[in-house]
Amino acid sequence: MDQNRPEPDLIIFDCDGVLVDSELLSCRCLSEVLAEFGIALSEGQALELFLGRSTKAIEQHYRDLGQAVPDGFLPRLKSHVLNSFAGSLQPISGVADVISALRAPFCVASSSDIDRVSLSLDVTGLRSHFGNRLFTAQMVKHGKPAPDLFLYAAARMQADPSRALVIEDSVSGVQAAKAAGMTVWGFVGGSHYGARDGQALLSAAGADRVFARMSDFWEA
Template sequence: MDQGRSKPDLIIFDCDGVLVDSELLSCRCLSEVLAEFGIVLSAEQALELFLGRSTKAIEQHYRDLGQAVPDGFLPRLKSHVLKTFEGSLQPIPGIAAVMSELRAPFCVASSSDIDRVSLSLDVTGLRGLFDGQIYTAQMVKHGKPAPDLFLYAASKMGAQPARTLVIEDSVSGVLAAKAAGMTVWGFVGGSHYRARDGLAILSAAGADRVFAHMSDFWKEA
């Protein structure tokens, strides 16, 4: 697919930072829960280290530092994130309108677990758009930036990687999509990019295009 100029056979959306404006919320939750266990990590550092990554990546990061996270960390983090999302999570502006106009099949492929993705889509009113077509890192051996999740989603949806378009907000997601042989557009309209140069960050990672407003979804594509 040439930079999206020909319409794709499948569009894969990341969830966090693309469908829902969750990245800052989840990084704050991670910082707060780590602090409860005596580990210091600011929300800004969490954003740099773990944007678009799974909880396995968090555990591996601290194992590599010789500082394994305690047994109760993941359940506590999940509980805190879900509670925070229930009260504060908002959809990305304009995403519902974009999706209502799509003619190509689409699905979600997220590094988050199925409970978090389901809640995110429920509280933002987007769940009904996906009709169960939700794929998460729990379903594959290797999460982003490995291509496994995107290849798995495309296979399940019956699409060829070369005819698949991915919408991503993270470097790890862009790298995963490119490794899968897919076209990837970087989206930088989430609140976590207000103080960061998302265009430079995602372009450097290999995004075929970067845009900041869902109203521009097909413009210059």
């Protein structure tokens, strides 16, 4: 598949930071909820450590530090994120136009849980484009940067992984897509890349191309 002008059999979109501008909101919620449980983590540190990762990765990180998060942490985080999204979440500019014009089959593969993905797409008016073609880290044993989720999505969509194109905003997501044998384009148009060199980060992770505006989706 030509990496600049592909004719993919399947396009797989990450959700957070690609379809919806959620990453700064998510990191703010994570920082605030951890603080409620006596754990200090800045929004910037949350971005560096957990961008594109699942809540399992957060729990594992603190277990590895010998600082297990309390039992009530995950329900509290989920509640805080969903409330924040319901009031503030916006779609990535131009993404609805891109999706509406696609001819290839497409789906979502996200590290977030299905409730959060569903709410994100409902709040931003994107849900009707995807129907039930939503795949999440809950559905596989290993989340990103392992390839499991993308391979699962391709299998469910009956597509050859080598003929799939992934749109990702995180290093772990890019790594997962490459490990799955897929072409991956890095997207750095989310607000979380306002003060970070996303081009360098995602290129170093293996992205075949990096772009910053959805209006440039098909531009070489």
